[in-house]
Amino acid sequence: MKHWKTMTAAFGLLAASAMTVQAADIVLRSSDTHPDGYPTVEAVKYLGELVKERSNGRIEIEVFHSAQLGQEKDTIEQTQFGVIDMNRVSLGPFNNIIEETQVPSLPYIFRSVDHMHKVMDGPIGQEILDAFSDHDLVGLVFYDAGSRSFYNRQKPVENMADLSGMKFRVMQSDLFVDMVNALGANATPMPYGEVYSSIQTGVIDGAENNWPSFESSGHFEVAGYYTLDEHLIVPEVLVMSKKSWDKLSAEDQALIRQAAKDSVPHMRKLWAEREAASEAKVREAGVKIVSDIDKTPFIEAMKPVYEKYVTSDKLKDLVARIQATE
Template identity: 40%
Template sequence: MKKIIALFMTAIVMLSMAACGTQKSSNGSGSEQKSVTLKLAHNLNEQHPVHLALAEFAKKVEEKTNGQVKIQIFPNGQLGSESEVLEQLQAGAVALTKVSATALTTYEDGYNAFSLPYVFNDENHFYKCMESDVVKELYNKTKDKGFIGLTYYDSGARSFYTAKKAINTPQDLKGLKIRVMGFKSQTDMMQALGGTAVSMNYGDVYTALQSGVIDGCENNETALTIGKHGEVAKYFSYDEHTRIPDILVISSKVWDSLTADQQKAIQEAAKDSTEFQKPLWKKSVQEAVEQAKSMGVKFNDVDKKPFKEAVAPMIEKYSNEMIEVKKLLDAFKTIQ
């Protein structure tokens, strides 16, 4: 059924693209370039910093192409879940989408590097690594899989938050059931730290925390307020084990249908949108912390050294088993 829907949507997109007509290029050469409208789908709401960045991206694309390329955004999961939209994108029915880097691990091993704990030293190191040549190379490695990466968006550092006690050392996780996203790297991380990984949908977390089915979660500060988890989880411990970016990807089929000038404009607009999103994300985190404090959440800093030591064998194992992961991690270590 998904394949039928994807094929149907592809037909609609191709018809709509054909109906757009042509416009003269702005370089004065007199050559003709097609005017296109590209669909961008994602599962966030219109207030989220990433959605605002995508709206800025759409605005910049239209400006830089003199209206030749327009982006139509479908937020709130209107066209399906993250994985469903990615399938549509591979078929060319959707042009662009935002996905968590972890969702791309099944297509390219290198993306596992972003979900490993303590890969990035801090926020500035994260930014420099994500803007490095080795990451740009990674973006293009999935072209034959149906998509390429354009840029990244900050989704913060993920830490542990719990219902009954703060997490100050890995020993504090022993015997605790912690909700994770369900990717192997997260399950392996929890095992290395002594906790028990529990995979469940984000929408079920509040009730699970409230009923004691789980003892805590790992996420950024905004989960305390957007998901209202701060009502039932009163301890947020800043171990900052991972910084998993969101990645903006575009269909290979759509990308190849664009002119070189249009491709350049989209790449420039994507980079601009990342810079646009950074302060928005910081502001959203600051607001979430203040609101969570008013809900009674206590925030505590932790010594990260014991956590790093506990997961070191896990990181070495991933590096040994995945050449692309080792390549990225080695490059990140050279970035100051």
């Protein structure tokens, strides 16, 4: 019933927008949970500008930011059904759907953001994008999401022992749940939009995310301690509904795919600027930042997580190839 209500609301928003956009032959609606101005939102807007220009105005992309069409789990289903045409989503919610997405979501799989770029911009990244096609989706490109670290309302976390017993929100992904539990904390899956009030009221102690999300969500207002353990460098993905994709000509498909690739450098520039601005704002607000931390115990604690999720020869090969990428 919840999914139908969400889908009905989405239909209403999309129908209303369709009446206001009449010039283009094709109008594609894209969803994002982040607020207006966020790098991923602006990247898809930029993609829309490229598509409109290169199609001579035949194709437009309208971006619905701030979870107007629902939280990520709901919008994934709507995109598979063709209710939503495009969707910028974190990889985490896909972990239980597309096994290949589990690998770039593994803790400490990437040595740095540059390492992640080399992997996801190359044949390994394309292989993972191709895996979406078996799930009524077309993987277009990967965007940045920075490094994810823990923040909480109680105390500075300076080592793994400090995490013991604390409740942290995670994305609705079994892998993320097991990661947090392996560190001795208690994982609580919940939608992104519920995190602020849950920290504020003590339902959870904290969450984990990057600088821009920590700042733009306002979570830094209720969680005064941020530990830069950088356990995850998980890219985000832009997908398109296969139902919507199949309605396009081969030429328009190629146009959109190329424009999506061309939006990536723009997104990364915006991301770097936003990350620096968000960090400055959080530090100015007086949040206690713990940056001097020994990551070795954290990495060693992930061995059972890898053993649980990296089971098939395909996934083991992906992990080996990522780790071998210089």
